[in-house]
Amino acid sequence: MRTLNKRLFAIVFALALSASSSFSQSPLGGTSPDWKTVVQNRLPLYGHRNWIVVADSAFPVYAAPGIETIVVKDDLPSVLKYVAGAISSSGHVRATVFLDKELQFIDEHDYPGVSELKKQITGTFAREQVSSIPHIEVMSKIDEAGKTFRILFIKTTERIPYTSVYMRLDCGYMSDEVERKIRTAMAAADNQPPK
Numbered sequence: 001m002r003t004l005n006k007r008l009f010a011i012v013f014a015l016a017l018s019a020s021s022s023f024s025q026s027p028l029g030g031t032s033p034d035w036k037t038v039v040q041n042r043l044p045l046y047g048h049r050n051w052i053v054v055a056d057s058a059f060p061v062y063a064a065p066g067i068e069t070i071v072v073k074d075d076l077p078s079v080l081k082y083v084a085g086a087i088s089s090s091g092h093v094r095a096t097v098f099l100d101k102e103l104q105f106i107d108e109h110d111y112p113g114v115s116e117l118k119k120q121i122t123g124t125f126a127r128e129q130v131s132s133i134p135h136i137e138v139m140s141k142i143d144e145a146g147k148t149f150r151i152l153f154i155k156t157t158e159r160i161p162y163t164s165v166y167m168r169l170d171c172g173y174m175s176d177e178v179e180r181k182i183r184t185a186m187a188a189a190d191n192q193p194p195k
Contacts, residue, residue, distance in 0.1 A: 035072040048171045051151040054080045055164040064146045069153040076158035077120040093169040100135040100162035111160045
């Protein structure tokens with residue numbers, strides 16, 4: 001019986017290890033819909049504080065086990081449009097979007113097409129959803145989140161630097177305004193004398 005329990009434990013452990021490795025780095029080749037399946041499979045699992053990043057082709061692969069990287073042979077605008085649409089229609093999450101501030105200073109003469117690409121990226125979201133902050137600050141947010149929460153990076157074929165789009169997922173059925181009201185009410189309650 002003890003041998004059977006050890007074998008059963010070994011099988012369960014191997015299956016768990018296999019399942020956890022499915023969240024590891026997994027480049028996908030071709031233009032098959034596989035990356036869309038990954039997005040559709042991960043999105044129901046993800047909640048506030050998870051991230052999805054649609055990245056340019058030079059974006060690095062992280063070594064942390066909770067950070068998954070997939071490579072797709074599609075352009076950044078089409079991948080971004082799909083991912084943003086999937087997030088928007090999920091109902092349970094919404095995206096707070098961060099762009100590298102450096103993107104504002106990339107010149108059309110150095111990278112032809114960057115002006116149109118900027119329009120396509122920003123046009124995907126409502127203006128109030130998007131913040132531009134220095135690349136180092138975005139990376140710091142990603143590094144911190146990756147210590148605790150899962151992150152999905154989707155590397156596209158884009159070859160213009162600082163075009164990655166970082167989407168931090170927040171609760172889709174509660175606005176920032178409602179969250180502030182709750183925090184204000186809690187702070188006021190903490191300052192009340194005991195009854």
